[in-house]
Amino acid sequence: MSSPTPRTRHRLARRARIGRSVIATVAAGAVAGLIATAPGAAATPTTLEAPDIPIANVKAHLTEFQSIANANGGNRAHGRPGYKASIDYIKGKLDAAGFTTTVQQFTYNGATGYNLIADWPGGDANQVVFAGAHLDSVSSGPGINDNGSGSAGILETALAVSRANLKPAKHLRFGWWGAEELGLVGSKHYVNNLPSAERSKISGYLNFDMIGSPNPGYFVYDDDPEIEKVFKDWFAGKNVPTEIETEGDGRSDHASFKNVGIRVGGLFTGASRTMSSAQAQKWGGTAGQAFDPCYHRSCDTSSNISDTAMDRNSDAIAHAIWTLGSAGTTPEPDSVFENTADVSIPDNGAAVTSPVEVTGRTGNAPATLKVAVDIKHTWRGDLVVDLLAPDGTAYRLKNSSGSDSADNVITSYTTDASSEVANGTWKLRVQDVAAQDTGHLDSWKLSF
Template identity: 45%
Template structure:
């Protein structure tokens, strides 16, 4: 935020095999279907979305901050892509610092509504710059993963929900507003929240995987660490705090996800397209897709 791939015999041998098979009870084949193989993305499936966010910032005073046209147009861009792909989307407004902000929520039809796998990222930037790595990179990685769900026609066991938060740079406002308005029953329906903040940092040497301090090593953390380990990519555990998953953790919702670390141009005008490494962005998106596929096909533990 993950399938594994017989020789001519004599007539007597074939007959013998046939007779043996007839003695096997039909129930022996009653196994759950294998999880579908997760697709991968290309840089060309991810980077155009980042270029679009850069153009939006360029046309709107150089940023995509809360309460600005730059943020409103960013939300509109992401929502249009999801609507075309078949998601059920809605804008959830809130007010902060005298301005209206918006969270974008997108649900993929199907899956158990009592067991939600939620994936998100904050979409807003600071007023000092376009926020292409912080956090256009995380937002676009989540968007590209969601579009892979649609393109693949994924039929998950868990219900898949995606979110893009507003006013997070003001102090995690959007995610806290969303979680705070959930009923206790709806909170319990969220099995895990996956968060991605700065997914395309240049000179990335390791991925920082979120460890849930309250719930311990969650199935999501294990899935991310396994995905990276299979590819010999180093990881480092970090606690829940400092990004959108903190709002979920404070509400007792298990969380994980990752970051590629703080870039040199954090919260500055130079946090533009040149501040993102396309290869890192692709790897992050593949990791999200791989873990989404694995968790979506996994029977809930409660």
């Protein structure tokens, strides 16, 4: 007979020295850990924290706007094919993310214009938090800072709402306006055709026009104290000084809403005005140069963007949407999808799976998808555990480890599944990759 392997000797010694007091301690710790991570536990009322908006995602939208302009005569102006292609691009993204979208048509200068409105399901329909940006460029250039920047910032914020499956207290709405460059035509059309009862439901309109200027200032609209404070507090927390916006006052789409009594706010990084020495010292820019030297010119391309300003302002937009839409609310309980059927796990054998059918969700799975597992096994280090998305993509939850000699896997994992459609058949896959120990999958659940 051969001598016991080191792993076997370790197991025998371990099991021999486990006394009742140790068992009790381990059991108590396991229960405490399970309670601490249990999906669906009641949440303390709090202001929900906004996610960081990936600058790479925002820049990808700007790159798409540039490509659209390149393919359509160099611009995305009202009445030109580049503008309609921009509308179609954004609408496709929002439709896939679970928004309800509406394209509103109007006519100006003999050409058809378009506004795009996107509503996120849920929230109090009598309290609407509305973020908007104009999507058109001037005819002389692609308009990437003016105003691909604001359009991309609110688009990626809207997609972040979907990824988080946000359940705000207030209803969230996003808008992209046409023919702003010709006199706020699209936003005026929207507001003028909105019944007064619907206007009264808009608790605040946030405007974002030029938020990535290459020599940026950080300007905040001062029209409404509450909205202004949300933005100023965010920038103060990042040690970024701000100034009151004056250059574009009344020259962008917030004026259409303000003129009918709707509270407004927003952000701006400057256009044709020149940065002062004091501002350059404050913000690290170039004194004596325009905030955007390519304002309304053909050089307003994807290279005419400050990544730092674009990143900061996109995060500030998300902060405002989360704060104004959800401040002081308690998140709704998680939606839980569970399979409690036992599945035997063969010793050193093939992988086994257990399915869960997810229905009734909109858009993609969250970036913080919770996976709670209860696996009974005499040596958990043998186990490899994966979550399989409906399209078959595997998300590794647990690797095997020869040194992990404890029993059972009773815990919760969090994984970023935001690239996956939520509805469909998800599976937990478990495999025992070493000999001598056995077990079974007792239950598992997904919490959205």
